[in-house]
Amino acid sequence: MQDHYERINFRHIPNAQLQLSFTGTVMEVMTHLLGPLAQIISSRYGVKVVLIVGTILTSLGLELAAFSTEIWHLYLTQGAIFGAGASLLFTTALSAPPQWFNRRRGLSLGLVSSGTGVGGLVLPFVMTGLNNALGATWTYRIWGLICFGANIISCFLIKEKNQRWSSSNKRLSEVFDLSVIRDMNFIVWLVGSVIAYSGFLVPYFFLPSYVTHLGMSSTDASVFMAALSVSNIIGRISVGFIGDRIGRLNAHLIFTMASGLSSLLIWTFAYSYISIMSFALIFGFFCSSYIALLSPITVAILGMRKFPTGLSVLLLANVVSVFGPSLASGLESVFQSAEPYMVYKMFTGATYLTGALFLLALKIKIAGGLMTKI
Template sequence: MDKGYAWVVMMATCLLQILYSCLLTSFGIFLVDITETTAYSTGRIAWIGAIGATFCGVSGAFTGNFIDRYGCRKVVIVGSLMISTGYLLSAFVRNVNIQYFSLGILAGIGFNCYAVSSHVAASQWFSKRKSLALSIVMFGMSFGIFIWGPIARFLSFTFAWRGAMFVIAGIQLNGLVIALLLRPPPKEKKPIEEQVKKELEVQEKKNITFKLCDFTLCKDWLFMVYCVANFCLLFGHVLPLILLPTKAETLKISKTKGAALVSTLGACSCIGRPIVGYCADKPWFNRRLLFASSSLVGGLLSAFSTLLNTFVLLMVYSSLIGFFSAFFMALFASVGADLVGINKMPKAVGLLTTAHGFSFLSSIAISGQLCDFTGNTDASFLLAGVIQTFSGILAFTVYFIHKRRLRHKEVKINTLIDGKI
């Protein structure tokens, strides 16, 4: 643990995150080209990305159970094949309804296999330096956002968008090679542990359906408010990745510069990830407060982005939104664990990713319809900013209520101790 082969696994999971970031970043580039070369509206095409992001989110709870049963290696292999098949089909079919399945459902579930497996594998191999390892893994996602914009634009310019998807299908097969590096960590188990494990295996298989449908955390109203905050947060955050190239086009900015805006967002997010990783375990670091603050600032930036009409100003916006996104995207899971306890973290992350999935669906679909109705992206960015700002307000509400709960709990414990003395 924390040494030797653990660093190989960490680099492998970082590469998985780079491949995973292709989901939304490249689609934002292809959205413009597909709309221009087909008879479909922006709203119809945007549903492809919406469905893909939704299935990538909502399948997280199920993927976690498959990882428990079959391991990260097999799940990543299946995910790689699903993604490649989805992109390959999309390169040849001409019916958008089929692309809803191939690039939406099939590739979306495959990308979720990458995302969940990378977090689980890194967590299994690291203990003392887990926060640092996970921040480096998430650095891969930010770096992927940085490079996938220019890659997608180059491929689309060179081979057209259908040829670009064919090439990406081949690139995603690298997940098969990465999967071979994800071997399970060595564990020294005592005989009694082996016996208990064997006794529980049968019971665990009987209860698998129940575990997949376990929503006991829904009874915790404060955590549900936090889920709503995450829904609103991702509703606003995903739109810059998708619509920045489209916004650039409406302002007569070249497609190359439009792709550069997305790359800048990813690059600045790369800068913020190591900062979060270094500070995460420090006693003075208040992740709940920083999560709420970064969510609020990100929302305000998107709301006021409607006033920006030059490439330089949009570059500044991309830089700021990328930097602040590094904080709330890296902290959402750990803040959820603070609210419900570390023992309930898997269930909490499952519900949070489900909320993210539905937010992807609604934000991309609604923004596409708004673009068709208004003829530009201003209404979409304004809506995203307002909703993400509301998520920051909810996050601050959760922060203060949870802080009050902790204070009351501490007073109660001290009272009990004084009574015994």
């Protein structure tokens, strides 16, 4: 949508790229901000209520976005309303599987989180075709209906294993165990995750614009995003499978380092169709290990009793991370004399590798060495 708006609807607005990217930032902030609210509602009324409210908000946000005539309209609709609904759905989807799995917890979360990759595979082609044929207004309307249909299915399928998590008699102090913020292992995990995740969204936000900047078509951009999503699906399932065997933190560390190196060593020099496709496939495979292993690693550090609070705190902290694309855009505008999009490439690589250093420190702190399975 950003690429379409830059080229069509808001092409005459100065700094449109930076302003439009803030829509995604608002959306991601809301997606992570309401984790505690989802935890409170689900603890008192059950996950079904959370899922239903989330489904209504996501669909409503997209349908209202269809009426947007100014960029700030997108902040309120796709950003705030859709993001709030996505937060309720996302938090619930991440918190349910650990209740049902232990030995294959990594693989189960990898399979669950791979669903976003499926959406990323399908939607670029659907939305590009709709944008070109019908315009942004009808694209949002149809997209809202697709979200409604998909999430209604989730309302029926996602459920809790242990109903005591849904007791309406719980006090707030029982729902949130704030002792997690005194756990140094959890703090190191949190800081490293925030830093690495800051680079995750940058290629998703700006790779389509980068492709059209090089003179390729919007269809080519959709192909690259689809390739990124296909490899992302495979990567999320793979890191879960590998993590169950060599240790989930070990697998996450390897994948995080590979993500940073792919940006610095491949995207930096990617100017042709083949080189950009190589980056999309490699980065897509490695980049989402945090989302796939977020819950299993948090459970391993805190235990199941403190896990819901730990998950909420992590999602809140990730609000900082979602400003990564906006920060990268700001740096790009400062260094205008440099090669276009180079800041995005460096920013992605640097954040992932810095986050990997914190993960390495966490591994050594917990296990006392490099070869231990954890």
